[in-house]
Amino acid sequence: MSANKSKNTKPELILRKALWKAGLRGYRLHQKQLPGRPDIAYTTKKVAIFVNGCFWHRCPHCNLSLPKTNQPFWKEKFTKNVQRDQAKQAELSKHNWKVLVIWECELKRDVLAQVTRIKNLLGDIKKYEVEQEDFLKAAEEPQTYGKKQP
Numbered sequence: 751m752s753a754n755k756s757k758n759t760k761p762e763l764i765l766r767k768a769l770w771k772a773g774l775r776g777y778r779l780h781q782k783q784l785p786g787r788p789d790i791a792y793t794t795k796k797v798a799i800f801v802n803g804c805f806w807h808r809c810p811h812c813n814l815s816l817p818k819t820n821q822p823f824w825k826e827k828f829t830k831n832v833q834r835d836q837a838k839q840a841e842l843s844k845h846n847w848k849v850l851v852i853w854e855c856e857l858k859r860d861v862l863a864q865v866t867r868i869k870n871l872l873g874d875i876k877k878y879e880v881e882q883e884d885f886l887k888a889a890e891e892p893q894t895y896g897k898k899q900p
Contacts (some may be wrong), residue, residue, distance in 0.1 A: 761854045762789050762801040768861045774868060784847075786838025795872055796847045800835070804854045808832050812855055 757780055769777065769790070777799075781791045788798035804812045808828050816824050839849045848871060852864050 757789075759803065761852075761857045762843070763805065764857055764861060765799075765801055765852065765864060766790065767866045769868065772865050772869065774865070774872065777896070785841040785845075786835070788842075788849075792872060796845075797850065797868075797871060798842050798847050799850045799868065800839075800856070801852050802854065806831060809853045809855055809884075811853060817892060826883055 764779075766779075769775070776794070777790045777792050779790065780787050781793070784791060784798060786798075786800065789801045790799040792799075793799070801807070805814060806815070806828075808831065816828070835851075839851070842849050850868065850871060852867075856864055
């Protein structure tokens with residue numbers, strides 16, 4: 751089990767490439783300071799994203815069976831994994847972080863839908879969003895400093 755990667759897994763890389771193409775940059779990877787070390791974290795917006803593999807984290811959508819051999823061991827292992835995931839997510843939520851869990855099977859089905867979920871979550875959090883038209887108008891207006899106009 752030590753040979754299984756915990757960072758830079760294929761589903762995680764697929765999501766990160768899609769986020770980059772969608773212009774959703776500015777995230778941090780595997781932040782040690784945060785509970786559970788989220789795969790992707792938008793620290794300024796307090797959004798943590800976990801990209802979970804269906805087998806190890808027991809995806810609720812896939813209904814995967816236990817391995818045939820040594821089933822008591824595997825059942826205990828998977829139960830502990832799920833409990834640890836829930837505890838870390840609760841801890842992040844307690845510190846006012848928004849937590850999003852993206853499952854491997856969801857990425858396989860539709861990467862764009864997951865990017866849209868992230869975009870919507872980040873969009874809900876934006877405090878001061880300046881429209882491009884307003885920005886252009888403000889740039890065109892003449893500025894006078896120091897003297898009052900008659």
